[in-house]
Amino acid sequence: MTTPEARPARRVTTVADVADAAGVSRQTVSNAINAPHRVRPDTLARVTAAIERLGYRPDQSARSLRTGERRTLGYLAPVDDPFDPNPLMAGFLAALVDAAGAEGHHVLLLRPAAGERHARAVIDGVVAARQVDGLVLADVLPDDPRAAHAARVGIPFAAFGRTGPGLPQHWVDIDNAAATAEVARHLAARGHRRVAFVGAATALPWLAARREGFHREAARLGLSLAPALPGGDLRALLRGPDRPTALAADNDLAALDIYEAARAEGLRVGLDLAVTGFHDTPLARHLHPPLTSLRLPLRTIATTLVGRLLGQLRPAGPLPERGVELPAELVVRDSSDHPAPGP
Amino acid sequence: MTTPEARPARRVTTVADVADAAGVSRQTVSNAINAPHRVRPDTLARVTAAIERLGYRPDQSARSLRTGERRTLGYLAPVDDPFDPNPLMAGFLAALVDAAGAEGHHVLLLRPAAGERHARAVIDGVVAARQVDGLVLADVLPDDPRAAHAARVGIPFAAFGRTGPGLPQHWVDIDNAAATAEVARHLAARGHRRVAFVGAATALPWLAARREGFHREAARLGLSLAPALPGGDLRALLRGPDRPTALAADNDLAALDIYEAARAEGLRVGLDLAVTGFHDTPLARHLHPPLTSLRLPLRTIATTLVGRLLGQLRPAGPLPERGVELPAELVVRDSSDHPAPGP
DNA sequence: CTGTTAGCGCCTTCAG
DNA sequence: CTGAAGGCGCTAACAG
Numbered sequence: 001m002t003t004p005e006a007r008p009a010r011r012v013t014t015v016a017d018v019a020d021a022a023g024v025s026r027q028t029v030s031n032a033i034n035a036p037h038r039v040r041p042d043t044l045a046r047v048t049a050a051i052e053r054l055g056y057r058p059d060q061s062a063r064s065l066r067t068g069e070r071r072t073l074g075y076l077a078p079v080d081d082p083f084d085p086n087p088l089m090a091g092f093l094a095a096l097v098d099a100a101g102a103e104g105h106h107v108l109l110l111r112p113a114a115g116e117r118h119a120r121a122v123i124d125g126v127v128a129a130r131q132v133d134g135l136v137l138a139d140v141l142p143d144d145p146r147a148a149h150a151a152r153v154g155i156p157f158a159a160f161g162r163t164g165p166g167l168p169q170h171w172v173d174i175d176n177a178a179a180t181a182e183v184a185r186h187l188a189a190r191g192h193r194r195v196a197f198v199g200a201a202t203a204l205p206w207l208a209a210r211r212e213g214f215h216r217e218a219a220r221l222g223l224s225l226a227p228a229l230p231g232g233d234l235r236a237l238l239r240g241p242d243r244p245t246a247l248a249a250d251n252d253l254a255a256l257d258i259y260e261a262a263r264a265e266g267l268r269v270g271l272d273l274a275v276t277g278f279h280d281t282p283l284a285r286h287l288h289p290p291l292t293s294l295r296l297p298l299r300t301i302a303t304t305l306v307g308r309l310l311g312q313l314r315p316a317g318p319l320p321e322r323g324v325e326l327p328a329e330l331v332v333r334d335s336s337d338h339p340a341p342g343p
Numbered sequence: 344m345t346t347p348e349a350r351p352a353r354r355v356t357t358v359a360d361v362a363d364a365a366g367v368s369r370q371t372v373s374n375a376i377n378a379p380h381r382v383r384p385d386t387l388a389r390v391t392a393a394i395e396r397l398g399y400r401p402d403q404s405a406r407s408l409r410t411g412e413r414r415t416l417g418y419l420a421p422v423d424d425p426f427d428p429n430p431l432m433a434g435f436l437a438a439l440v441d442a443a444g445a446e447g448h449h450v451l452l453l454r455p456a457a458g459e460r461h462a463r464a465v466i467d468g469v470v471a472a473r474q475v476d477g478l479v480l481a482d483v484l485p486d487d488p489r490a491a492h493a494a495r496v497g498i499p500f501a502a503f504g505r506t507g508p509g510l511p512q513h514w515v516d517i518d519n520a521a522a523t524a525e526v527a528r529h530l531a532a533r534g535h536r537r538v539a540f541v542g543a544a545t546a547l548p549w550l551a552a553r554r555e556g557f558h559r560e561a562a563r564l565g566l567s568l569a570p571a572l573p574g575g576d577l578r579a580l581l582r583g584p585d586r587p588t589a590l591a592a593d594n595d596l597a598a599l600d601i602y603e604a605a606r607a608e609g610l611r612v613g614l615d616l617a618v619t620g621f622h623d624t625p626l627a628r629h630l631h632p633p634l635t636s637l638r639l640p641l642r643t644i645a646t647t648l649v650g651r652l653l654g655q656l657r658p659a660g661p662l663p664e665r666g667v668e669l670p671a672e673l674v675v676r677d678s679s680d681h682p683a684p685g686p
Numbered sequence: 687c688t689g690t691t692a693g694c695g696c697c698t699t700c701a702g
Numbered sequence: 703c704t705g706a707a708g709g710c711g712c713t714a715a716c717a718g
Contacts, residue, residue, distance in 0.1 A: 368690085374688085381688095386687085405694090408696090
């Protein structure tokens with residue numbers, strides 16, 4: 001019964017301490033925290049003061065055990081190599097933690113165990129151990145196995161990237177096509193007539209959408225589109241009298257490749273050749289000339305994801321399922337701000 | 344036994360379920376998990392099978408409430424802008440989650456609330472709510488306020504970056520000086536005689552150590568050191584017959600600046616001018632020519648940090664306080680692999 | 687080696 | 703509006 005207290009278990013303040021200090025019952029302290037409107041103002045003030053003075057915060061484990069709420073969201077990205085991380089991850093995570101924090105939630109970082117290629121085990125583990133109220137999934141594909149498994153085991157989730165028809169439609173995504181369409185308009189407005197889109201030939205839906213959005217808008221504007229190049233032979237693309245005068249890349253690193261190729265061909269980026277990127281990484285500001293790029297609204301994305309996730313948890317009943325598309329912001333810099341070179 | 348289970352009130356398996364299924368008491372299940380050696384092998388097998396079959400995992404909140412162990416580490420980086428994140432953060436975090444996971448721990452992401460410049464409140468909150476067993480602090484300075492506050496409130500921590508004399512010495516750091524000294528030797532071995540170090544004039548100890556390590560080793564090797572340039576006027580540095588033939592940068596983005604300046608001066612990076620970076624970001628591989636850089640042992644750093652942190656928690660008593668320095672790995676690429684140009 | 691008992695800290699009944 | 707029980711799921715003590 002009397003525990004010897006072998007460990008240096010720091011004595012930590014509890015409801016009882018606060019109740020004693022404020023001269024009320026433990027119950028009143030709980031009410032003051034969770035249902036302040038049911039406590040008489042002067043009592044409330046006394047309790048609040050005691051809480052403040054003692055630095056009291058409810059033990060989250062005890063609270064969770066009682067209420068079932070963990071106040072924690074799990075974040076699960078696709079498996080990647082620490083040495084080649086998703087360029088967005090760091091910035092997006094910061095925004096996600098801020099957004100979750102604004103709603104009183106924390107973010108728990110999840111990754112499949114080393115060697116595991118599938119995320120099922122992590123999801124099962126965290127669900128069975130009841131460590132999170134829901135999941136935020138990054139870089140979600142239409143038939144994403146993480147989303148499928150989350151839906152199967154019944155843990156609420158919100159996806160960055162749109163889910164396919166068979167899955168819950170709680171997703172947020174950039175309007176990639178609209179973003180690159182804006183790039184096409186921007187280039188046309190600077191007088192460019194021959195343009196091309198440079199990006200990996202991939203089935204990744206967000207990259208495909210960027211290409212499509214650019215191509216469609218360029219066609220609508222009557223621009224001449226250089227054919228997509230196999231093998232990414234940029235230097236060949238930049239040769240000849242009919243070379244494009246503007247190149248839009250599907251990410252900033254690809255834009256760097258364009259810079260290199262342009263120089264190798266003796267073209268001045270910005271003057272002889274306009275270039276744009278995607279993501280607006282710090283690289284964009286470091287290049288010479290600085291790179292026009294598309295900035296993702298990380299804060300809005302994070303806030304929206306958290307909102308759609310927590311909305312599913314509210315007792316009022318789950319939100320209607322609905323995807324949300326958000327616009328990217330075109331940041332024009334010197335790499336594409338000059339008039340197109342003469343024909 | 345297929346239950347529809349449509350409601351979010353998912354019935355979740357508990358010790359009692361496992362005990363029933365295995366025909367033992369709840370306690371035996373607990374023993375099977377936490378002290379298997381005290382359970383008869385055949386009983387253990389039966390219990391284990393039941394656990395497996397039912398997909399049982401102890402509720403972490405209940406377990407934490409009982410034992411005091413959260414099995415969660417908090418990660419706290421310096422406040423930064425989501426649009427200009429620490430280039431290491433994403434990769435290091437991935438390694439940290441892996442390392443913690445290998446020890447049965449999760450990682451909770453911590454950030455000061457928006458607008459807050461100090462981390463005290465986050466630390467106090469997470470300690471008072473008992474959500475983590477310890478903290479991993481990134482980019483720690485000798486007199487870091489996060490470390491100071493963690494020490495003050497008595498929450499164990501491990502620091503990436505060395506702490507000052509007044510603070511607990513549970514830190515892990517790169518041996519920055521040794522890393523850049525190796526760069527100096529590498530350049531000398533390629534025949535370079537006039538070199539320079541390019542980096543921000545800052546008091547950040549890790550950047551200062553990189554500069555010092557390079558300068559000291561270059562002097563020891565009898566290399567001629569171009570003076571540190573105010574305002575980072577790289578182009579001026581690269582002019583004249585006595586220009587350096589090799590430049591070492593304190594990070595990869597600074598190396599990019601050097602590439603730009605070299606081209607502006609008509610120098611070919613790799614042939615006329617050797618360049619090296621630091622961090623080995625994906626940028627290094629994308630540059631033309633690919634950039635020699637220093638790769639941080641992210642996995643070892645993470646493992647060591649987790650080890651030093653968990654070591655403080657073990658009942659055996661805290662570890663002796665001791666900092667750990669780890670070597671970076673020089674990855675030689677084409678930007679510095681050619682013989683120095685003739686004088 | 688197994689089962690019984692008790693309580694971690696909190697919040698939700700139910701009385702007063 | 704406040705006080706008195708009870709139990710969330712688990713595990714550390716003891717009893718059998």
